[in-house]
Amino acid sequence: MQNTNQLMLKPVCDLLTEKFFIPAYQRGYRWTPRQVRELLEDIAEFQQSAEENPKEQFYCLQPIVVKRHGDEWELVDGQQRLTTLYIILLYLADIAAMMGQPRYSLRFATRPDSEKFLTNIDPARADENIDFYYISQAWETVKAWFEEKQGVYKFTFLTTLLNDAKAGRNVKFIWYQLHESAEATSVFSRLNRGKIPLTNAELVKALFLHANNFTGTGTELSFQQLRMAHEWDDIERRLRQPDFWYFISNANDADQPDNRIELLLKVIADTLPLSVSVHDPYYVFLKFSHYLQSNKSDAQATEHLWARVKRLFMTLNEWFENQQLYHLVGYLIGQKVTIQKLLNLQQSSGSKSAFLAQLRQEILAIALPEAAKAPGQNLRKNIAAAIAGAGYGDKNLRALLLLFNIATILGNDCSSMRFQFRHYKLDTWDIEHISSVSSQMPESTAGQKSWTKNIVEHFSPDETLAVKDERDNSLQTKFYQRASTLLDNEIFNNDEFEKLFNDVQKAFNKNRNKDLENSIGNLTLLDAETNRSYKNAIFPIKRQRIIAADKNATFVPVATRNVFLKYYSRQVHDMTFWHPEDHRHYQTAIIETLTTFFCGALS
Known part of the structure; x- marks a missing residue:
């Protein structure tokens, strides 16, 4: 039967x-x-x-x-x-x-x-x-x-x-x-x-567990099938752990496979013979089926093929467990570098240190492509020049800012902090101006009320930031009073709002240097939900929101948190404004961190 x-x-x-x-x-x-x-x-x-x-x-x-x-x-x-x-x-x-x-x-x-x-x-x-x-x-x-x-x-x-x-x-x-x-x-x-589960993964599983693929009989056969089935399930359970899965996968919520082991099977299938369109819905199954059919005279063919799947899983797990490999590989996979390419790099490197150096070379070509083209002796100078010249709208700016976060974590050998690729891949991320360059006034009454409420919350007497200049402190109090009056009125006065909006923009952008607005020293990574919740907000309100998010354990990239806490600024005398010197110190920190990250490994 x-x-x-x-x-x-x-x-x-x-x-x-x-x-x-x-x-x-x-x-x-x-x-x-x-x-x-x-x-x-x-x-x-x-x-x-x-x-x-x-x-x-x-x-x-x-x-x-x-x-x-x-x-x-x-x-x-x-x-x-x-x-x-x-x-x-x-x-x-x-x-x-x-x-x-x-x-x-x-x-x-x-x-x-x-x-x-x-x-x-x-x-x-x-x-x-x-x-x-x-x-x-x-x-x-x-x-x-x-x-x-x-x-x-x-x-x-x-x-x-x-x-x-x-x-x-x-x-x-x-x-x-x-x-x-x-x-x-x-x-x-x-x-x-x-x-x-008539997916590629379950079809391949049925191929593996077919009795004809094993050499034993009776109890021995059942044990072999049971062992393989348990190993399959163990791998699937590990792949369902979010931190591990989003380390190796870029799939969003809508594209999650029913069986995540299919990602590993696809990597193996790409190396197997048989010309099948990669767009065929049963591409993976057809590759495995053809291989096993072509090698049916080999009693160990199934075991050998399953061993390849297990080795691949163990390699990925090893990368995940290692602090350096986790961040370097995780970064590259997030930039659409294939697992197979990373495996090839590891195989050709010969040693772990050489593999790490190869990964940094790949990252350099992605984040700072112009610097990667420069001769080795000019690498430091070219990295600094490329970062200093980066600005809003650059196609690789997101990759560069992400790398700054990765390099910041890896810069401390004693740190066990890990970048949360899961949150980075599942959330939508914006490149945010630290000091807002947008003075566009909210058009809808609802948007105006929301903006005014932010002013009230930030400048309320219990939360007003102490500043050196009493005149500035008095000005903030006046902003609080004007905003409170606007919200207390039975009918929201749009004309009064416009006056308040323009006065606040003028006061908090008085130190603006337009030449620096879109340069990297005024840019950071922020999740879209947080960013868009304070559209057109002034710096201290943005800072307040970042602190609140960090307190509530919302994922805030380490470099973004450091920026709004002014950790990169060498002389912090005012937390209310993002000054030109803050901009320069932050840009210098990016240059120094990434130069150390690359030149320490490549030179």
Whole structure:
């Protein structure tokens, strides 16, 4: 008795002598002419390209899920595809007969009229019921499509469709056979809710756990399968830990795979033979299936392939556990450098120190591409020049500011702090001006009220920042009083708001140097939600928000926190303004930190 699901690739020709029945719980045939034509076009496109490719090449149809019932197969999923293929074979029946090819049968458990109509399609009866209508549409589509082709093309198409494994260049189904104790109706329900794991990962898992892939029997066989299944699940659990997953993956919430091990399988699949389009939805499965089929004479092929998956996982885990590798690799993956490229770098480096140096070289080329082109002896000078010249709008500015955070953490060998790639990848990030350059007044009354409320909260008597100049302190008190009056009025006075807004901008931007506004010394990374919550805010309000976020354990990049706490400023005499000297000290800190980061490793 079969007690596990079985998975294999089957040529269409292997199905021709089979009997299928469509159970009562399934709806009737509903493919549209567009879907029928797309299937024909896909097979035709494969046929044309396959003529110049190795005979091992094949076109893969979506999975069909079946369960054995005596001499018939219950068609749990794949009715639409198998019925469409049946209609195509029916249209080409004369040629198939000349080739000596039979045609599989389709039985409808509760719709005998549809079953009979399918064997003798008459479009004149299309209006008799909904099944007849869609079957007739499909028939007419197939007929019209072949009539557009040259006469001999029917034979060429059918040959490709029905070639066996020996002839190659054929069409195959992913055949997913349920074990005998499986409840077909439950599986069908899960399929239609998108819950059954017919993903690449689960298909590959079924390949690995197939009994034919192991050399033992009985208890020994069960132990081997159980061991591999446990190892698979352990890896999947680790990949579901957010900090580890977002270290190696850039997927957002909407793109999360059902089985995260698929990321590892994709890395391995990219190295396996067989020309398959990377856009094929079953690219990973097809690569693994072809490899195991090609090496079926090797009793250890499955173990060797699974060992590669485990080695890859252990390598990624090792990178995660190491403080330097975690940050350097995490940064590069976040910049879309592939895991395979990083593996190649590690293999070619020969030692851990050489690997770390190679990673820094890759980072330099991404964050400071102009400096990376300079000769080694001029590296320090060129790094400083590239950073000093960076400004708002530069395409690699985000990568540069992110790197400053990474280099700040790695600059302290005693620190165990880790950059939170999970938050960085899941949140939306802005490049924020430290001292606002936008004097655009909020247009809506709601926006004006929000801005005014910020002024009241910041300049309230209990929270007013002490400053050296009593006149400035008095001015802040007046701003508080004017803002409070605006909010207390029954009707919000937009004209008075405009006057307040202009006066505040004038007072807090009096030291502005327009030449420095968009340079790197006035820019930092901030999550979009925090940034946009204080649009057009003056520096002390921005600073207040950053402190509040940090107190509440909201992720604030270390360099962003340091900026608003003025840790980079060498003489802090005023926390209310972002002065030109603060700008220069911050820019100098970036230059010194990144120069040490690169030149300490590369020179």
